[in-house]
Amino acid sequence: MHFYSLMSSLIISVFFLYISESESVKTLKNLVVKRGGSLTILCFYDGKYKSNPKYWCKGYYWSSCGIVARTNTRGRTSVTDYPTQNMFTVELNSLQDSDSGDYLCAVEIKDGSDDGDYLYLTVSADPAVSVINSRVSGQEGGSVSVQCLYRTDYKNKQKQWCRFRDWRCLTSQNSAVQISDDGRGAVSVEMSGLKKSDAGWYWFSAGEVGVTVHLTVTERPTNPAVSVINSRVSGQEGGSVSVQCLYRTDYKNKQKQWCRFRDWHCLTSQNSAVQISDDGRGAVSVEMSGLKKSDAGWYWFSAGEVGVTVHLTVTERPTTTTAVTTISSTVKTSISETKSEANQTETTERSSNSAIYTNTTGEDADMCTAVSKKKKPLSEVALGTDVIYGNVATEATNEPLSPDAGGDEMLYGNILPK
Structure with a gap:
């Protein structure tokens, strides 16, 4: 992806109260731009005006509208016609407070009255909406990110990303467009899987306030920089x-x-x-x-x-709990709970009469079997000489698994080789 200048001075804002009802020429009605900044205005016209000259003039009434720039002129204000898109753009640079006022997007009509649509431009020191860069570029198959900013008083306004070509808007992400609002005055719009047809003009808006952005899509180089x-x-x-x-x-x-x-x-x-x-x-x-x-x-x-x-x-870091249960504590608990149920008078655990020993039968052993005089499943633990047995994985050791020894209920550990 071609990397666009991140510190561009082209920070612009557009205030969309409504679009003109005109079927022949239309533009966005109310625009706001940051003092000293630049702005691109889009003027759309009917196909019958493809070959007509276009111009930009200051004033609300035709009789008093002073022409500022015509098609293909260059300077602080320039007008560029795009007949294949039925659109011309007006580029305004280094705007000052004195540039505020009414303007007309106009089409010159030979042997008749000129046609056009008006808008009001306000130059503001604190625009409601802006973008870091009003012109971005990406490669086919790649992605591009547009960083948008809004004032805190627009935090709860609906955010949209819209395309001029078909006036289609998104308020949330889809497979190709991701819209992320941090809730603190910044929205990131990322378009992925770019195609040539994605190129063109877009706008981002918060409520009725928005900003225009132009996207260029280039061929993917075989060896990007x-x-x-x-x-x-x-x-x-x-x-x-x-x-x-x-x-x-x-x-x-x-x-x-x-x-x-x-x-x-x-x-x-x-x-x-x-x-x-x-x-x-x-x-x-x-x-x-x-x-x-x-x-x-x-x-x-x-x-x-x-x-x-x-x-x-x-x-977030997942919270995990590791449960470690030793053979001796498991056996003692089982015996204590069983005795308590069977004989209410026997109130103390006979842990002193239980012991678990190891008998290593191989040098490389990793399985311990707890056994005693009789063999019954762990679920059938009883009093006296009843048996507790079960296979418990542990590391081989020659030390007793429990320090308790003695009595007639002896539990032994048998270390089996792998």
Whole structure:
């Protein structure tokens, strides 16, 4: 996947109150952009206007609308026509407060009145919705991640990822699109299994506020500059996880970095929690240890200015209980409980009259058989000279399995060879 600039200054916002009712020309009605930022406006038109000149003018009324830019002009404002998509775009750069106001997406009509649709643009210091990069790129068969931000007052608004081509929107993930909202002002949209047909314009919205994003899908190179073995990895709390990264030999001397999207913190060498090892032959291993829940999220590995995204999931550490029961304690408990049921007057356990000994019959033994004078199943334990026997796996030892000895109820351990 081509790695797009992560610190782009193109942070834009779009406020969608409604789409024009016009059948011939339409655009998004209310837009908000961050002061000093840039904005791409999409203007759609009827097929009959494919060959007509397009322009962008400032003003609400046709009579007073001043033309700012025409088709194929370049500068702080530029207009580009895409006849095959029945659409033209208006690129606005370095926007200031004075750029706020009414505008028209217009189509010039020869020998008639021009056609178009208006919108209102507001330049704001604190946009409601923004993206880290308004233009992203991915390879066929690969994936691309779009990092979206929203103000805290939009936390409970519905989040959507929409495609302009067919106006189709998603509010939750499917097999090709994963939408993750951290609830703290950031939404990650990942599109996987990219196809050429996925290329085009999209928008992300929180409630009625949104932002436009353009996706380019390129052919998959036979030998990408940077790649990872797995773009999604998982580890447990307190454990570790390893990410295997690859780079082409011509990137051997480029700086390698492991970075976290959440705070844009990057490492070029290891610290106590992250170990970065470059073998100098095209492979870098990144190992994160002592994982915490807060480590979960999106990261990227880069070599020079080229990189690849990786998602880390941190799961809870499973709670396990190991039960260890010794032969002597099991036998004593069985005898004590049985005696208590059979004879209420016998209140003390006769553990002092029970013993278990070992009799090693082979040097390499790992099976112990508990026996006594008579043989009955463990489920038929009784008083007096009744028997307790059963096979219990243990390590071979020549020491008594219980320090208790004596009495007429003797339990012996017989160590059998393998």
